[in-house]
Amino acid sequence: MDAMNVPGARRKRKILLVTAYAEYPMRAASLDHLYAFRHYAEDDVYYLNLVLKSVPSYVLKVDFDLIIFHTFFLTNHWRGPDHFRKMLKRAAILKDSRAVKVMLPQDEFIYSDLLGEFINEFKIDIVFSVAPPDTWRAIYRNVDFNRVRFSRVLSGYLDEKKLKQIVPPEESLNNRPVDIGYRTAGKPFYWFGRHGFLKQTIADIFRQRAPSMGLSTDISTEQKDAIRGQEWYLFLARCKYTIGVESGTGLIDFNGSIRECTDQYLRNHPLAKMEEVEAACFPGMDGSVPLYAISPRHLECCARFLEP
Incomplete structure (x- = not known):
């Protein structure tokens, strides 16, 4: 009927x-x-x-x-x-x-x-x-x-049906071969502001210091190492822990002028550091607006500690 x-x-x-x-x-x-x-x-x-x-x-x-x-x-x-x-x-x-x-x-x-x-x-x-x-x-x-x-709203949500892929029933957390796994797609641009750089910074720090503490890592910020589709959940299932920061930035570029200024400045001064570019293109603006958000990465990380 x-x-x-x-x-x-x-x-x-x-x-x-x-x-x-x-x-x-x-x-x-x-x-x-x-x-x-x-x-x-x-x-x-x-x-x-x-x-x-x-x-x-x-x-x-x-x-x-x-x-x-x-x-x-x-x-x-x-x-x-x-x-x-x-x-x-x-x-x-x-x-x-x-x-x-x-x-x-x-x-x-x-x-x-x-x-x-x-x-x-x-x-x-x-x-x-x-x-x-x-x-x-x-x-x-x-x-x-x-x-x-x-x-x-959140920038994404974790589908409950995917939990079994993140937490395989037959595998305990201690049996996973990678201590710390992480991916982010490429180095951020200066016009992201300092907060936008944190996802790169934490990768550099952990990649440098983790081996000296006896931790195995699978960390990359290279686009060529991006993991897509269902392979991402298989990657998570191999890792004991991951790292992450809130996504977002601390400034608003209403019309793209900050981005344009930054790109042009770096073409003329390719070795310029963040502080120099900021002074030239967006002085005093970074951190003025807290546009920070939780991402699906945080939910996926929490899910790995759920009982299967």
């Missing part, structure tokens, strides 16, 4: 999730985040990847209740105004949809004015931000907070 004909049954809502990604294989946490909506929502969830083309006209034939602009669509702002606005053009047909529109931004410290532009242009109803609430008005300085609702 159709649920619509069952007395008291809730109508399944139609949800459109808009994304734009070409990465394959994806990082495990990213894959889980993307498909959590289909796995856990008791509704019909449709996925639309705009990485190569615009919204097909037939999509408008579906009367969606909710449109989610996913992190993978919004992180195109990293590539600057021209590219981000090109992505907005691909999604432009959705502007006038009567559906509730929400967005899941991350890395809100960079090109934050572009995110505000998107909110206003697409008439976003709710922003699910990973930034602390007391920073929202600073980040989204051109957004009407009387119209748009904000709610805080």
Whole structure:
């Protein structure tokens, strides 16, 4: 019997999730985040990847209740105004949809004015931000907070179904071959600020000092050593411990000018240290806004100490 004909049954809502990604294989946490909506929502969830083309006209034939602009669509702002606005053009047909529109931004410290532009242009109803609430008005300085609702979320979550992969039932913590394992994707840029450099700094310190204490490590900050897909959980299952810091930064680059200044300064002064670049491009700004957040790495670390 159709649920619509069952007395008291809730109508399944139609949800459109808009994304734009070409990465394959994806990082495990990213894959889980993307498909959590289909796995856990008791509704019909449709996925639309705009990485190569615009919204097909037939999509408008579906009367969606909710449109989610996913992190993978919004992180195109990293590539600057021209590219981000090109992505907005691909999604432009959705502007006038009567559906509730929400967005899941991350890395809100960079090109934050572009995110505000998107909110206003697409008439976003709710922003699910990973930034602390007391920073929202600073980040989204051109957004009407009387119209748009904000709610805080984590940058990712740990799927309970993955726990068995992180904590193999047959293997105790003491039997794992690696004492400390860690990955981060490449050296941060100076325009991340000092906090953004911590994920590199802790890797350097542990890699240097752990062997002298008799600890085995598998630590890398090289992009070539990135671990993707389900291999990431297998890696965690080999490690007794991992290291980490809160993700985020301590400053806002509204329009990319700090990034542009920093990159130009380093082209002219390739050996410049952090203090010199800061004085030239963002004096007194680092640490002014605490945009720090818990990441899925923290949850994965905690999960390794759960009883299987």
